[in-house]
Amino acid sequence: MKSLLENTAVAHLLRSHRPGTERLRVLSASGQLGFGIVKESFERGLLRRPHFIGCDMGSIDPGPYYLGSGQMAAPHEMVRRDLEMVLRAARELNVPLIIGSAGTAGAKPHLEATLALLREVAEANEWSFRVATIGSDVPRNVLIKARAEGRLKALDESETSFHLSLPADQVMKDASHIVAQCGSHTFIQALQSMPDVLIAGRSCDTAIFAALPQMLGYDPALSLHMAKIIECTSLCCVPGGRDAILAELGETDFILESLNPNAHATPASVAAHALYEQADPWVVEEPEGTLDLHQAHYTAVDEHRTQVSGAQWRPRALPTFKVEGALRVGSRAVLLAGVADPTMVEQMPSALEEVSRRVHQLLPGAWTIVSHLYGQGAVRELPEAQRSSHEIGLVIEFLAPDAGMAKTAASVFKQNLLHFGFTGRLTTGGNLAFAFTPSEIDANDCYRFVLYHVMEGVRADELFVIEAHDWNFQGVPA
Numbered sequence: 001m002k003s004l005l006e007n008t009a010v011a012h013l014l015r016s017h018r019p020g021t022e023r024l025r026v027l028s029a030s031g032q033l034g035f036g037i038v039k040e041s042f043e044r045g046l047l048r049r050p051h052f053i054g055c056d057m058g059s060i061d062p063g064p065y066y067l068g069s070g071q072m073a074a075p076h077e078m079v080r081r082d083l084e085m086v087l088r089a090a091r092e093l094n095v096p097l098i099i100g101s102a103g104t105a106g107a108k109p110h111l112e113a114t115l116a117l118l119r120e121v122a123e124a125n126e127w128s129f130r131v132a133t134i135g136s137d138v139p140r141n142v143l144i145k146a147r148a149e150g151r152l153k154a155l156d157e158s159e160t161s162f163h164l165s166l167p168a169d170q171v172m173k174d175a176s177h178i179v180a181q182c183g184s185h186t187f188i189q190a191l192q193s194m195p196d197v198l199i200a201g202r203s204c205d206t207a208i209f210a211a212l213p214q215m216l217g218y219d220p221a222l223s224l225h226m227a228k229i230i231e232c233t234s235l236c237c238v239p240g241g242r243d244a245i246l247a248e249l250g251e252t253d254f255i256l257e258s259l260n261p262n263a264h265a266t267p268a269s270v271a272a273h274a275l276y277e278q279a280d281p282w283v284v285e286e287p288e289g290t291l292d293l294h295q296a297h298y299t300a301v302d303e304h305r306t307q308v309s310g311a312q313w314r315p316r317a318l319p320t321f322k323v324e325g326a327l328r329v330g331s332r333a334v335l336l337a338g339v340a341d342p343t344m345v346e347q348m349p350s351a352l353e354e355v356s357r358r359v360h361q362l363l364p365g366a367w368t369i370v371s372h373l374y375g376q377g378a379v380r381e382l383p384e385a386q387r388s389s390h391e392i393g394l395v396i397e398f399l400a401p402d403a404g405m406a407k408t409a410a411s412v413f414k415q416n417l418l419h420f421g422f423t424g425r426l427t428t429g430g431n432l433a434f435a436f437t438p439s440e441i442d443a444n445d446c447y448r449f450v451l452y453h454v455m456e457g458v459r460a461d462e463l464f465v466i467e468a469h470d471w472n473f474q475g476v477p478a
Contacts, residue, residue: 034074058101
């Protein structure tokens with residue numbers, strides 16, 4: 001077993017690379033694996049002989065459905081295509097492949113689905129290698145204990161619209177999936193098992209790219225600052241995009257280069273990326289400490305590349321972990337319609353209330369509606385003068401305990417709104433326009449976030465489960 005571990009990609013890198021002898025070349029292939037890696041840019045990156053390849057695969061940006069349901073946001077076939085691209089490259093170069101936030105939300109079903117696809121690709125190509133995994137599902141008893149001891153705190157106490165106040169114990173027990181974001185320390189522990197490939201559940205985007213450099217002895221601040229930028233591939237460039245990006249990490253700086261020759265990493269565009277997903281562009285909080293960017297410097301190497309230096313790292317005595325959880329609230333159907341009668345447009349809020357009251361009399365039950373009036377503030381609150389008066393779009397959600405009731409409520413509501421007798425109506429022919437039929441659509445189960453919190457006073461090994469397995473598919477028929 002020892003000889004096998006000595007030949008893995010991680011073992012080879014740790015044995016062969018020393019800071020100061022050459023820059024560490026880090027290839028970020030995808031900011032959200034499964035939505036299409038740009039082949040030409042990725043191949044340019046491979047020609048640069050990267051020391052390892054990293055991919056972010058997930059986020060909570062797509063909303064609570066994916067965490068709650070355990071489904072991937074990306075299409076199955078595209079995930080397989082992207083996985084095969086990066087795995088093939090890593091195996092041919094014999095470099096580590098590191099993927100974080102597997103399957104979108106990083107819970108157990110997401111990690112298992114990602115591993116199943118990876119295994120499918122490996123078996124089809126008769127590749128053999130060592131795989132390490134990090135499970136990020138939070139034990140409910142650990143969470144409940146942290147709440148009881150005051151160690152669980154909401155990230156945004158004002159965000160009442162997402163029910164992010166401290167949840168009751170029963171809510172935490174009933175939540176579909178609860179995950180914690182692991183940091184670089186946990187990635188380092190997993191990489192110590194000397195894998196060729198590391199697939200992590202929910203994780204900090206930075207850990208994907210910062211853990212190996214820190215194991216090699218690179219400065220933690222530089223490693224994390226580099227990671228914070230390249231996890232989104234060429235988004236930090238002008239124009240921004242999904243092309244792979246190469247970072248060359250040295251002892252006192254790193255250099256960024258998009259692998260799309262028409263996308264340029266400029267000092268302004270790279271510095272501006274500090275605003276991405278950050279309330280404070282100067283401070284990035286990680287589980288193990290704080291990345292301070294007040295002293296960061298951005299210098300143009302040429303019109304295409306930027307050199308970055310100066311970040312500082314303040315380690316935290318005890319780690320803190322972001323916790324995310326989603327709870328099923330029912331089934332959802334959606335009604336889509338347009339309104340072009342200016343009189344009805346003006347009365348729409350009150351019309352929806354009246355029709356809802358009537359339909360609840362016709363169809364009693366625990367169903368509710370959530371209305372989105374496009375043109376009158378569905379995306380953001382609009383002053384009266386900016387609201388559309390000639391045409392608006394209706395997207396109305398119907399939430400119910402089961403799909404049948406949600407669809408029934410949507411259908412009955414549609415018919416009653418279609419012929420609602422509002423004040424000033426000129427014709428009884430109908431009030432709504434439909435782009436297609438049926439205009440009411442099944443929209444899966446509905447989930448809401450119940451946990452968007454920080455947990456303190458817990459060890460990483462109480463939350464994250466690290467495993468390693470040797471896959472041998474040599475001689476297995478494709």
